[in-house]
Amino acid sequence: MNLKKIPRVHSITKEEFLRDYFRPQKPVVIEGFIEDWPAYQKWNLDYMKEIAGDKTVPLYDDRPVDYKDGFNEPHAKMKMSDYVDLLKREPTKFRIFLWNILKEVPELQKDFSYPDFGLRLMKGLPMLFFGGRDSYTFMHYDIDLANIFHFHFEGKKQCILFNQDQSKYLYKIPHSLITREDIDFANPDYDKWPALKHAEGYIAELEHGSILYMPEGWWHYMRYLTPGFSMSLRAIARKPKHLSKAIYNIFIMRHFDNAMRRLKGQAWIDHKNEQAISRTHKKLGIIAG
Template identity: 50%
Template sequence: MGFDFQAVERVATISPTDFYNLYVKPQKPVVVERLTADWPAYEKWHFEYIKQVAGDTMVPLYNNDPVDYTKKVNEPDATMSMRDYIDLLLSGQTTLRIFLYSLMKHAPVLQNDFKFPDLKLKLIKSLPFLFFGGKGVNVFMHYDIDLSNILHFHFAGEKRCIIIPPEQTPLMYKIPYSNICHESIDIDHPDFNQWPALRHVHPYVADLRHGEMLYMPEGYWHYMKYITPGFSMSLRAFPIHASNIVRGVFNLFVVRHYDNWMRKRKGAAWIEEKNKRAIAQTNATLSKLRP
């Protein structure tokens, strides 16, 4: 038994005004299927093209090992040339993935292949990020630390996105001073006996294909799984709620640095303490829901 998913609403195309009024203002996710149809990227962005324009670029790679107190947040596990990584990825012999990488800085020609869409959002144009992964590779359940609105475009394959509204955070076994849930949770096959609060979580799901865009409102949890090898680009936009702007800045410049400091100070004991607190805090919320 797993989650009872609700499919993310889909539209083929949409006007900027309708997008903002129907989805941004109410903070509701949506898939826009043909937003990229007139981008050069729609035809170009496949693995061989990336190898041609960025094959010699050294890229940071990540695995899904549990949090290691000896590492800083988002510290890579390995590095490799983009060409060798794509070959390895397509061979099906790696679970390493590229995460939050600003490839545009190293292969600026890619900037000519896409457009910043006019959707009445204040896009942060200096921060287009790329993500790569092979079949079956997943990105742990988390929300973005800066609480941005996210436009997530997928290319060269198919990807499953499970997203959860921020209102359900108290049920998510969120790790204190972090933006992830307890790493022992298997999102694909949740154990509701071990994690009973998850019975009350109601996720959305969207399967993205080449060229499709998923809009994730600010603070949404998301878990990504590559159904086939593929890659994605995320564009970020400032939160529309002032409270989330403040929280995002606080997370970036206070919470993250405090967590790194405590990892150095307390080591593995800090990770264990946070995991225990995540369970205790979520169980306290759950107890209020039970009759």
């Protein structure tokens, strides 16, 4: 894959962000923007254990999608205090995914503010994501194709991004938001996945206080290089084609996929995985070996 480093800026004005990144839909890492937030000083794993230790949190790992799994259904649950202990004790594949802090721990709202980047942020949906060393998310894009501001806290995280126009190279699973789950985007096997050689994307490493802006509907793969966590704030997609795709995903695609899982079981999952390869190779004129 051809991966460029995501540009980095130290702080940024609303006008600069809109002109240089939002309107052209380009990613950027913003440093030094949240140093006046209480969260910048307070938010670490120990603090999360202290303030939310008694909360039961949903956990996900990197197991392949199973037809019995519902849409975004967790693989396990655990008390936050036990989960933080696990993160600090040893590598684990368990991650917290889409945990709504506004609903679960209202006190945390006092530690941050909603920045004015010129976009209307959805204030009811601040989501936290946690992971242990070497845990990762599958390459995916969000169902609503939102503009995403990803604030990272504690540790380091690697992020790989692709525009939607690169989907033809990524072995996208039909009727889904993910690529083939057996692709290691950190170290891809080009003999097995030859189309990836043509993909052009971006890469960045986030540290405490970094903000990653991901444009509308961009594919993203996240790997935790050390235990840590992030918060995402989002703004609705503005481009009509992205809005229409988001509506299709939410109201049609996911319900169709769930219905097919119930009807055909694992055969539906296996069929989609096969289609991801055959469709990708057919588009690019690749003859499978």
